[in-house]
Amino acid sequence: MKILVTLKPVPDPEQPFRFTGGRFDFSQVGVITNPFDEYALETALRLTDVPDGDKTVRGEGEIVAVSIGEAAACVKVLKRALGLGANRVYHITVPQEELDFSRVARILEGICLGESPDLILMGKQAVDSDSGIVPPYLAGLLGVPQVTAATAITERPGKLLVERELEGGTEQKEVTLPAVVSVDLGIGAVDSVRTLAMDGTFPWAEGPRYPTIRGMLRTKNIPLESHDPEEFTKNHSRALAEGKQELSPPRKPGVIVENIEELAKVLGPFVRMGGR
Amino acid sequence: MCTTLVLLELTAETINPLSLRALSAARAVSEDLAGLALGESASVARKACAYFPGVIHLVTSEEMGAEILAPALCQIMEQSGCTQLVAAATPFSRDLLPRVAALAGASFLSQLSVLEFPGEGKRAVLAGKGVVAVRSLLPVSIITIEPSAFPVAAPLAIEGEISLRTDPVEEFPGISRKIIPSAARGGPSLLDAAVVVGVGRGVGPVQSLPLPLAQLATLLGAAVGGTRATCDSGLFSPDLQIGQTGRVIAPECYIAIGVSGAVQHVAGVRGAALIVAIDKNELAGIFETADVGFVGMWEAVVPKLCELLGSNPR
Numbered sequence: 043m044k045i046l047v048t049l050k051p052v053p054d055p056e057q058p059f060r061f062t063g064g065r066f067d068f069s070q071v072g073v074i075t076n077p078f079d080e081y082a083l084e085t086a087l088r089l090t091d092v093p094d095g096d097k098t099v100r101g102e103g104e105i106v107a108v109s110i111g112e113a114a115a116c117v118k119v120l121k122r123a124l125g126l127g128a129n130r131v132y133h134i135t136v137p138q139e140e141l142d143f144s145r146v147a148r149i150l151e152g153i154c155l156g157e158s159p160d161l162i163l164m165g166k167q168a169v170d171s172d173s174g175i176v177p178p179y180l181a182g183l184l185g186v187p188q189v190t191a192a193t194a195i196t197e198r199p200g201k202l203l204v205e206r207e208l209e210g211g212t213e214q215k216e217v218t219l220p221a222v223v224s225v226d227l228g229i230g231a232v233d234s235v236r237t238l239a240m241d242g243t244f245p246w247a248e249g250p251r252y253p254t255i256r257g258m259l260r261t262k263n264i265p266l267e268s269h270d271p272e273e274f275t276k277n278h279s280r281a282l283a284e285g286k287q288e289l290s291p292p293r294k295p296g297v298i299v300e301n302i303e304e305l306a307k308v309l310g311p312f313v314r315m316g317g318r
Numbered sequence: 319m320c321t322t323l324v325l326l327e328l329t330a331e332t333i334n335p336l337s338l339r340a341l342s343a344a345r346a347v348s349e350d351l352a353g354l355a356l357g358e359s360a361s362v363a364r365k366a367c368a369y370f371p372g373v374i375h376l377v378t379s380e381e382m383g384a385e386i387l388a389p390a391l392c393q394i395m396e397q398s399g400c401t402q403l404v405a406a407a408t409p410f411s412r413d414l415l416p417r418v419a420a421l422a423g424a425s426f427l428s429q430l431s432v433l434e435f436p437g438e439g440k441r442a443v444l445a446g447k448g449v450v451a452v453r454s455l456l457p458v459s460i461i462t463i464e465p466s467a468f469p470v471a472a473p474l475a476i477e478g479e480i481s482l483r484t485d486p487v488e489e490f491p492g493i494s495r496k497i498i499p500s501a502a503r504g505g506p507s508l509l510d511a512a513v514v515v516g517v518g519r520g521v522g523p524v525q526s527l528p529l530p531l532a533q534l535a536t537l538l539g540a541a542v543g544g545t546r547a548t549c550d551s552g553l554f555s556p557d558l559q560i561g562q563t564g565r566v567i568a569p570e571c572y573i574a575i576g577v578s579g580a581v582q583h584v585a586g587v588r589g590a591a592l593i594v595a596i597d598k599n600e601l602a603g604i605f606e607t608a609d610v611g612f613v614g615m616w617e618a619v620v621p622k623l624c625e626l627l628g629s630n631p632r
Contacts, residue, residue: 053444055444055445055581055582056581059444059447066444066448078563143416143426144425144426147420169445169562169563169582170443170444171443172429172441172442172443172444172445172562173428173429174412174416174428175416175419175426175428176416177416178384178412178413178414178415178416178417178420179416179417179419179420179426180420181384181417181420182388182416182417182418182419182420182421183420187383187385187490187492187493188383188384188385188413188417190409190412190413191409191412191413193556201492206409207409207555207556207557208409208410208497208557209408209409209410209507209557210499210500210557211497211498211499211500212497212498212500213495213496213497213498214495214496214497214498215383215493215494215495216493216494216495217492217493218491218492218493226556226563227546227550227563228556279455280455281419281424281425281426281454281455281456282425282426282427282452282453282454282455283452283453283454283455284450284451284452284453285450285451285452285453286450286451287448287449287450287451288448288449288450289447289448289449290442290446290447290448290449290588293588293593293607293609294609296593296605296606296607296608296609296610296611297609297610297611298600298605298610298611298612298613299610299611299612302612302614302619302622302623302626303626305594305596305610305612305619305623306623306626306627308592308594308610309538309571309573309594309623309627310627312512312513312538312539312540312570312571313537313538313627
């Protein structure tokens with residue numbers, strides 16, 4: 043199986059950013075791989091790992107990892123992907139302010155037409171923009187099946203059975219390949235990815251794996267390909283313009299009450315208020 | 319013909335109330351509205367006639383995925399001549415509508431907390447720490463709104479007309495889809511409850527909701543959800559996760575119990591009118607966000623609280 047994984051560099055959400063000149067300022071904030079995309083890469087690794095005694099090794103399957111954005115940030119997330127086991131990586135250098143969901147999806151569409159992957163794996167959303175538009179939009183551009191926010195994948199010959207959580211139920215969707223699948227954090231559970239090669243045994247540890255030293259050394263020998271967006275799409279137009287940025291108004295400072303009677307006084311008006 | 323279509327998700331019994339929140343967002347920017355009802359039941363679709371002069375009912379079934387529905391919606395949008403389609407952000411719309419945008423060549427504005435003009439509004443970013451203005455650059459836009467930011471729309475004194483669409487659904491080979499319903503739960507839903515109790519890792523390694531917490535929720539008519547930790551541990555199903563990566567809520571009152579206050583959790587509750595936190599760790603981050611905090615063991619605090627609230631109902 044050939045899998046294309048998309049990795050978005052995002053500012054580390056655990057680090058505070060500044061607000062200068064009316065814009066969010068991430069110059070002092072580290073770059074990480076979007077956590078949901080880490081889970082997409084982990085899913086790709088699980089789908090292409092094969093058993094070797096009581097461990098797993100990389101199998102025949104190929105993982106191509108792609109990152110779009112500022113070169114330095116892309117290089118950082120792609121080096122990590124190589125260390126984890128991606129076979130090939132490339133970055134498409136585009137200034138952040140020229141990107142919107144439509145431009146990103148058009149570039150990915152062009153990449154998919156050239157690479158012809160069996161599966162495109164993505165995170166369900168990025169933790170900076172919090173949108174989740176690109177995966178189903180890309181599936182629409184490509185005219186292939188889609189699953190968003192997947193929490194479990196079972197491989198079948200030429201197909202995947204994918205689960206996701208809905209209001210009041212679980213959707214089970216069987217899709218033929220090629221397909222676009224975006225993943226939710228549940229996909230990192232120990233038994234959430236079942237492949238033909240692994241035959242129902244789950245050696246997976248909870249959550250995405252970490253790069254090993256041996257893995258990171260390996261990355262020295264693999265070239266980091268850099269590409270211009272024009273190689274994949276002639277479409278420069280965007281669908282969306284971003285305007286004014288603001289900080290959310292802070293909540294006014296709270297109080298710590300010292301006894302439970304005071305707490306009860308605060309909650310008293312809500313007793314049996316019921317659903318609205 | 320209309321300028322704005324409002325997507326209505328129909329369940330077996332009713333119009334999803336979140337869709338009626340999208341309607342109040344749409345009413346603020348457009349007078350020329352039509353409903354686009356997606357679901358099986360004709361009698362539920364008829365309920366939409368109290369809200370719109372015209373309702374298009376696209377008869378759909380559970381087996382239909384976005385692959386089948388997107389071309390049908392695209393066709394309806396083109397025939398209606400609409401310039402925007404407005405929907406509540408739900409797992410259903412977040413799956414379906416970007417695909418429609420791709421087919422229709424439309425722009426997409428997701429999870430707006432403010433809709434100011436057609437195709438223009440504001441949305442929260444960076445786990446709710448920032449807000450950014452967004453504007454469509456294309457003639458047609460698909461817009462999802464953050465349900466917690468808008469009220470449920472009231473019906474009008476009208477009886478609109480229904481036009482039925484059963485035909486446009488084309489086959490999409492190689493896909494089968496079914497929904498396994500989860501066990502029905504009582505009480506209000508997370509997104510609609512006036513009061514929500516959030517349960518974090520601080521309640522300890524419990525397999526089921528501790529009785530005092532259930533009792534508190536009952537007293538307050540509250541919905542109960544969990545943090546990522548308590549959803550991962552299996553105490554709550556994934557659809558009850560409160561936070562940026564789960565459900566974003568904006569109740570009248572949110573009560574966090576044993577919640578540490580991770581960035582992504584706080585992002586999902588900061589729209590609450592009142593935040594109350596109970597935790598034994600006085601340094602817990604949740605106290606920075608809470609309006610009212612109490613430092614103590616929940617095992618001792620909550621039963622006493624229930625006793626006080628139960629004996630003195632207002």
